[in-house]
Amino acid sequence: LGITVKPIVVNDRYINPELGKYHARLRTLSRSCQDIKEKFGATTDGIYYLTTANGVMYQSFCDMTTAGGGWTLVASVHENNIHGKCTLGDRWSSQQGSDPKRPDGEGTWANTITFGSAEGATSDDYKNPGYYDILAEDVSVWHVPNGAQLQNWTSDSILRYHTETKFLSNSGGNLYYLFKKYPVRFGIGECSKDTGPTSPVVYDTGDKHSTKTLYGPSVRDQFEPGFITFRVFNEEKAAMAICSGIKPIRCHTEHYCIGGGGHFPEKAPQCGDFTGFDSDSYGSNTGKRASKELTEAAVLIFYR
Template structure:
């Protein structure tokens, strides 16, 4: 201000009157009377000074808010909020050679502002008629279900009240909107509008995101938190039948977090559609960048979904129900199938010893072989039990079906055969043990031999361990344990290790195998061979 000493207010006024607007602004800035920069009151970002072409004046513009105003795809309004909407026209006049003004094409704009939060939107529109503006109003506002709407657009009043929202993203696209993002739709009038992501660009646009399937543990697969396939997906109360969230009207998740959590909105079961599009998108991508980050996009164009009820719910519920693989394993069928091969197994072992089974003292339970014939056992031979983690051992009764916590059936066939299906779907159990023990008829004579191995057949992997007592004057006792996994067909997670312990005692014997590492969907088995 030192260089203004002696300059009075009348002098400044007189000087300003002699200068153009731009020169006056420059003069006042040079002397510190006007700021050379301004911050946006909304986002606190430095604004840009733009000189107007038609006038010798300048205006301030925020580069962030102005871009967001046109690009923004959010929904404004909400319970307790008041929203104001209006339209306006922008026009300019150029001067021809004859110095007469000539009109230039008008540009209509339409926008709204949430008077509570300050959030707003603006769109360039071709015209101000109802068919153009109404889809924007209905997709951008909570209106009837959340916010009072203040407008002087009287000609819309009668059209807004009886109708609530666009039925789909396709309807929004047909209304002229071309920017993908979050909108509100209402497929049926009996339910309030809800937010969805609309892809208005791919394959002609008009695609509605109805669901996302997000894997929270690629190693665990279908573990706790997976709403489509675990207990959070209603399978816990339906024994994992096909009546889960693929086929019902449950909703979960939020559209903004569709890439970080499972998501399903009411359009899944209420929006009538004809075709399907599927995207592959990395985890945790921002919803605004969903399309640009998709690694794969593929879609149908035949209108096939109309033939299956028009919704995903109808498709999976009425035509293609999802059957969880291996979770409802029929262990009885497996044992019966094995028993159909028992004659072939006996034929492969020269002089196979057909042992005799013995009922316990109560006469109604088969759980051991007392002698087996020819002093194969002394008493209490071939007793089975299993154990999960640190729980108590569970004794196994022959020919009794066990359904929890494992599916198990031990058949008094020749050879003796026991199969145990390990679901362990949540992979909560770390270790499963299977043991056979008893008193051998060898009474300390003879010798023992043990070995392990594995084999593969197509998608099946089998690992086994056996322990054999032989060389005495009694029938031999060969205990064979195994597990089978199938990654492709059973979705198995095989044990990280299959360990075993076998006693070298030919009098009181015991053989135990142990599946470690939280195995899932595997078959453990035991077979008794003798000659």
């Protein structure tokens, strides 16, 4: 049963076209989308096969068109419940409340846990082996409305940008190593002297002005748009992982940075994947409150 050989090809054509498509995908199996692009000349956005150094195989989305292509989707930060402060689904901060005894929270930024799927990346958190396995130079970030289907991600995005500074090279080659060097851990540093790497960005959708308006009006003078910044602390020494599209110049980073460690001391609830974007009045985009567009969009992270 099943141990005799059967033909899969007749006259140089696959009997089963789906098997043919699968084999075509498999032929470009690589460590990263950049490798797939460079070695096999792939130019189409879509799902490709990838492998870690250890030989763990997985599938992810490759952006083969933006700024030369070769971008591997490695993660998405999705806020499943802006009212839930470090509750279930806050995998990029803490899922068990704000707790000084768990300063790293889930530890997701600097460990090898994986979860979610590429096709579900706008409906759920996502992290694949590429996050810790791929050695890269730059990042690309897309803010894609929740629930958008993969084939519409590019057109639906409200903000897209990438770095060209190769800043990852100085931090081990990816975010896993970067956040080992700059832990997202409550209490181990101060605003702003312990801020991690920052890099200017090149916009692919949106610009400095549109970036600014995504955040709350009363905090727009607290950052400079046109950058991406990693591992910041706020006034209460709470750690945040990424300030998307901006470089903070003040210390209320919980209103414009995402991800985090496991403790946010302030009374007003800020703990969560999207920290204090809501500031008790979700999506109103008044005062410190981020816009509904930004709050209801997943943050997709690519490496190249």
